[in-house]
Amino acid sequence: MSDATTRPSGPFRYGDRVQLTGPKGRLSTITLREGGELHTHHGVLKHAMLVGLDDGSVVANSADAEYLALRPLLRDFVMSMPRGAAIVYPKDAAQIVAQADVFPGAVVVEAGVGSGALALSLIRAIGPEGRLVSFERRAEFADVALANVETFLGAMPDTWRVVVGDLVEQLPTAVEPASVDRVVLDMLAPWECIDVVADALTPGGVVICYVATATQLSRVAEYLRLTGLFTEPEANETMVRGWHVEGLAVRPDHRMVAHTGFLISARRLAPGAVPPEVKRRASKSSYGDDDVEQWTPGAVGDRQITDKNLRKRVRDAQRAAGGARHAAAGTDAVSAPGAGSTDAPSSAEEPSA
Numbered sequence: 001m002s003d004a005t006t007r008p009s010g011p012f013r014y015g016d017r018v019q020l021t022g023p024k025g026r027l028s029t030i031t032l033r034e035g036g037e038l039h040t041h042h043g044v045l046k047h048a049m050l051v052g053l054d055d056g057s058v059v060a061n062s063a064d065a066e067y068l069a070l071r072p073l074l075r076d077f078v079m080s081m082p083r084g085a086a087i088v089y090p091k092d093a094a095q096i097v098a099q100a101d102v103f104p105g106a107v108v109v110e111a112g113v114g115s116g117a118l119a120l121s122l123i124r125a126i127g128p129e130g131r132l133v134s135f136e137r138r139a140e141f142a143d144v145a146l147a148n149v150e151t152f153l154g155a156m157p158d159t160w161r162v163v164v165g166d167l168v169e170q171l172p173t174a175v176e177p178a179s180v181d182r183v184v185l186d187m188l189a190p191w192e193c194i195d196v197v198a199d200a201l202t203p204g205g206v207v208i209c210y211v212a213t214a215t216q217l218s219r220v221a222e223y224l225r226l227t228g229l230f231t232e233p234e235a236n237e238t239m240v241r242g243w244h245v246e247g248l249a250v251r252p253d254h255r256m257v258a259h260t261g262f263l264i265s266a267r268r269l270a271p272g273a274v275p276p277e278v279k280r281r282a283s284k285s286s287y288g289d290d291d292v293e294q295w296t297p298g299a300v301g302d303r304q305i306t307d308k309n310l311r312k313r314v315r316d317a318q319r320a321a322g323g324a325r326h327a328a329a330g331t332d333a334v335s336a337p338g339a340g341s342t343d344a345p346s347s348a349e350e351p352s353a
Helices: 074-080 088-101 117-126 141-151 169-173 191-198 214-227 307-328
Strands: 017-021 025-030 039-040 044-045 057-060 064-068 107-111 131-136 160-164 179-184 203-209 234-237 243-247 249-252 264-267
Touching: 017 169, 025 039, 025 307, 039 107, 039 234, 044 264, 074 088, 074 141, 088 117, 088 264, 107 117, 107 169, 107 191, 117 131, 117 141, 117 307, 131 141, 131 169, 141 160, 141 179, 141 307, 169 191, 179 191, 191 203, 203 214
Parallel strands: 107 131, 107 179, 131 160, 179 203
Antiparallel strands: 017 025, 017 064, 039 044, 057 064, 203 264, 234 264, 243 249
């Protein structure tokens, strides 16, 4: 067990994840293991050459191709880690932490945990005195998230608890009424959870939902208004455009991380408080089954993952976590059979259309 700020540091050792930047800026993320090698068309790099070097070192492979070795930043790790479910992108995770004002010592509820990307940002934000309770319906996704968090932090933080089950059913028994400071909902139909969330939130607490489509966004907003328990919801999306800067050649990059999802947030009113009426144009505020598609992952464009592929990703994540666990215990070699690296090159960004 460890506090929320723990992560590997010092010289590289077996079990560490290392991000290698090779010729032409191509990235490869590996987990150091005894006897391990990174094979590319530029040559072979033995893992043993990196052990004992400081973060930020440069090493040459068998063909004298040079690689810059760095421990991945949180954003780098999130984009290359094993995934069970789709992740919350770093740009959106940063906005969730900021817009929800997740502070050190906060009690935060998250649903669903997915692959653990957002959980890592929330664990950092709440600090060693806070508490994060994450809910996930699928046990396989929870296994991937647990392993990814342990891999990045080097140990399982004692500020984090994962509950496998439905938020609506489990939340009333998992937390005390009016004891939660922030709730983050990343799911297909967050409006189904708003009532139990309202009971769990402290007055002034924030609920923030991450949704993929405009129809989801509209339905969440109207449900929040319908309850009469929250302030007027605020919605936005974040787009990040990189720039090429080299001498006088200064221009936007040809690719950008554009739409990934919408964020919509509101604050819990005090019991019995009636929000001031907001004047707006008349609109359709109720929905039936004929108005929207059935709320399934395929209906909102989420990619489906087969059970076989998901089991493989669970194993990959758990192997990486096993390496981190042995490194934290001071063991040079990873004893688990097959515990090794994720040597396939990975992109630092996965732009959305």
